[in-house]
Amino acid sequence: MAAARFYVAGKVQGVWFRASTREQAVALELRGYANNLRDGRVEVLAVGDEAAVERLAEWLRQGPPNSRVDRVEREPAGEGEAGDGFVCG
Template sequence: MPERTESAARFYVAGKVQGVFFRASTREQAARLGLRGYARNLADGRVEVLAAGDAAALETLAEWLRHGPPHARVDALAREPARMDDAGDGFVTS
């Protein structure tokens, strides 16, 4: 059995991503994948997502973020490294 590798990343999602259940849908995806962190709206219209956990699950979430939920339109997705400690426990929206 392969060893599980932990990782963390911060994503910035731009496009039609506020008011379309993007944060709630992200929380559902992250919970299904066993990730912890948060999703929150930013004042500039983007959504910030910080996620931590299994590296393979994080890549699955990253791929999902490229499209988001059905009513969203993702125009750009930026990613940067994050600290595991910043993710907290569980996955929350704010």
């Protein structure tokens, strides 16, 4: 089991980034969330199979078609920080 927190910067708000992230995470059977931050970034918590977390990390570097990802920061997270399923806040 792996857990990671990502901070995604760029044109990532108002372009369906959170909903698209949720679709990817659900398909990968991950738990966690995607939330907009006041500074314009999106915070993503992903918990699940290590390979699935890595696949989501790769996807976050590209994002959905209307987004522009400038930077993705990653830090460790606790598995207990995620509830059931994957939600957008």
